[in-house]
Amino acid sequence: MNNELREQIGSILSEVLNTTLSLDENPKREEIPNWDSLKHMELILRLEEQFNVRFSIREVAGITSLDDLVEIIEVKS
Numbered sequence: 001m002n003n004e005l006r007e008q009i010g011s012i013l014s015e016v017l018n019t020t021l022s023l024d025e026n027p028k029r030e031e032i033p034n035w036d037s038l039k040h041m042e043l044i045l046r047l048e049e050q051f052n053v054r055f056s057i058r059e060v061a062g063i064t065s066l067d068d069l070v071e072i073i074e075v076k077s
């Protein structure tokens with residue numbers, strides 16, 4: 001897994017969710033109270049813009065953790 005990419009995505013995730021995350025772990029959606037459906041879509045839009053990628057509806061629905069985001073963006077980049 002690309003550590004630089006993980007840090008970039010983790011930084012965006014922290015910013016959008018207005019929280020501090022431990023990137024050594026794999027922050028999960030159900031563990032972060034601020035990660036609701038509205039913040040999820042804001043996060044997706046920010047990542048699409050930042051990395052010039054597009055997520056499918058299936059991908060958006062299946063994202064539950066930082067690792068999920070990194071994996072998808074790695075494949076699309």
